[in-house]
Amino acid sequence: MSKENNMNPDKVSINLIPKSSDPEVKFINDALKGSKEAFRRIFDDNVSKVYSVCFRFTADYDLAKELTQEVFITAWKKLTSFRYECRFSTWLHSIAVNQFLMHERTSKRIIAGREEYSKQRRHYVDQNNDDLNIDLQNAIMKLPDQAKAVLILHDVEGFMHNEIAEIMNIKTGTSKAHLHRARKLLREELKK
């Protein structure tokens, strides 16, 4: 560590940011400097994943788009607080989960959303004629919010428990317990 860095507190804190050749790091730095194109690249690289998880949470196309939009706006606002302590996509997922949980807590659209879902369900049946998937998606929607989020992140999106713990700010053991409960409830729901 050079003497110069020790004397300048700002430089010391900057040292925490990895000097990486990863283009994502460059895009983030450029976005912070005001580059719209750089943020667009970040958006393009992650929007599908974010939308996918939002759709799984809500089973509502429009609501998923709305949440995706909110995730990226929030990500922009908080971009200066991203400390490279986890993958950027993990960080975005944590924003998505928080957006969803906040939405479920505050919005009265839950019931409306579920009604809308049943309409969409008919649409799926017409299009795909796949009753099992519809039942499964329907059963997922009936899970408690936290358990649903863990199930989707783990079993659908493929995150590991330690990543889910980071995303949802819970302990790894709690994540495992949520998953176990979610799978049990899902099976019981599918039996009906």
Add this chain to the structure above:
Amino acid sequence: MNEEINKENICGEIELLIDEQIEGMISLSDKQKMEIHIADCPGCKEYLKKTLETLYNLDKLNSKYGSLQKSDQENIWENVSDKINFSEHSDKIISQNENTANTYTIFRKKYVWISGIAAVIAILFIFYAVKNWDFRQGNDSLQYSFGLPTYWKVVSVKGSPKINDMNMVSSDSIKEGQWITTDSVSIAELIIADIGKVTIEPDSKVILVKGADSTRQIFVEYGMVNTETQNGDNRAFKVGIPSAVAENKGGSYSLKIDKNGDGMIVVKSGKVDVLSTNKNAIVPAGNIVMTKNGLGVGTPFNEQSSPGFKNALFNYDFGNCNDACMNIIIDNAKMTDAVSLINILNGSKAVNETKEEIYNKVANLIPPRAPVHKDSLEFFDEKELEIWIDDIQKKIETDLKGSLERLEENLSKYKDDMEKFYFDSAKFYFLPENFDFTEIPEVPEVPEDYENYKFKYSSDSAYFNSEEMKKEMEKMKKEIDESNKFNKEELDREMEQMDKELKELNKKLKENIYFNNEEFKKEMERVKEEMKRSVKEYKFNEKYKFNEDDNKDNTDYNSKDTENSDIPEAPKEPDIPPDGENK
């Protein structure tokens, strides 16, 4: 009732193990426990089957729905970009810089005279400093200067570390007498100018103190710190702990102190001298030393030392076990324990005879550069001991390097074998042997696109990374072979048994038929005999009746019929033994 509760508890535990198995993170013992339980528990078997089905369906679900159209993507981007001010972050930075710049401009324009006063103060300050400068303190940190309080830099790495129980900013400073505390999630980094840094782990308290020789050092009251220092200009960095001081000139080590003040120092690189009132310990890389509050420092030992050796060493240092423990130590000492033995040689606790024995033992493993006479052992120079320790370390490192290279070669070979074997038999791996795959029509085989499949079994998972892989593989092969062998032998035995049974059955059947035939013949003969007798009797009666009715006196006693005819006897009972006798 209690049994039911116990069963529920066990099944609950097994279900969690099944989850871990699917995750690919189960230990070997847990896996065996799970498989044994599943074999006898239909409920858990069902749980496994249903979970696999659900996962398979969830995986299909993921690939079918939830994709975003390009036009939707564009719409979302437009909405996002409309609501974002892209110069927001850069403006803040510029604004901060401008504020700073404006402050300096005002300062220059309106308060120029202040510079003059400042210059005078500076000159006085330098004069005072030079006058009071103690040049003997040259070995101290560069941050200590001019007899004024020195500030060391502290950086908050994670959470909210505190300085003097007040929240610190992301980059702060600490001076003599102040302390840093971290809670269960906080981490702080203390920068030591030109030497290195100390990472203060969660739940720790570190105080910046003035050492006995007027140099600044840190004191770890409790918790854990990791130090990383460079061997720049041969200055020692000191860390005080209850009852000892750790000192090193480059390298890294971890130090942990519990709430009772007892501690442990683990040296990762370089060498650490731990000084205490009872003795000094020389701890090279790969060694660990314990400290006891009020007693001082113990004897260092290698990470690979045997538990018996460590136990004896601990009792020798901090218990009342002297000769008995020393015998165990000497008897159990291996190459890697040479550092411990030299440290005992360096201490004053061991008697001369013991020191001689220790010297001979270590010298047999690695001789010192200059042999020492037994009478001089008491006056062994500490520097010579350090050189001896360095030689031992080099030898251990060379041996270790060789072993590691061999291990890597073997591991890479096993990894290839295991991966091949694993994917060939993936389904047998996570299901019990007697699990019936035909019961799961949805998952008949490992899917062709198993790489995208939810259960990923990569060789870098925590489970497949060691010797355990090889053992597990060999065990599985053996089990399969034994199972095949057993099945064949059992089948042969069963076939033979069946053959015998069939033969016996045939024999019995024949005997039975023969017996029945004999019986039948006898019965027929008996019936025939009876019939003959009956006919005779009938004829006789008829004849006798006729003569009696027509002419009782003309009885022809000489007739042919009467010559041979006797009075018929009553028919005999069949010659069949009574039931009771048969039985």
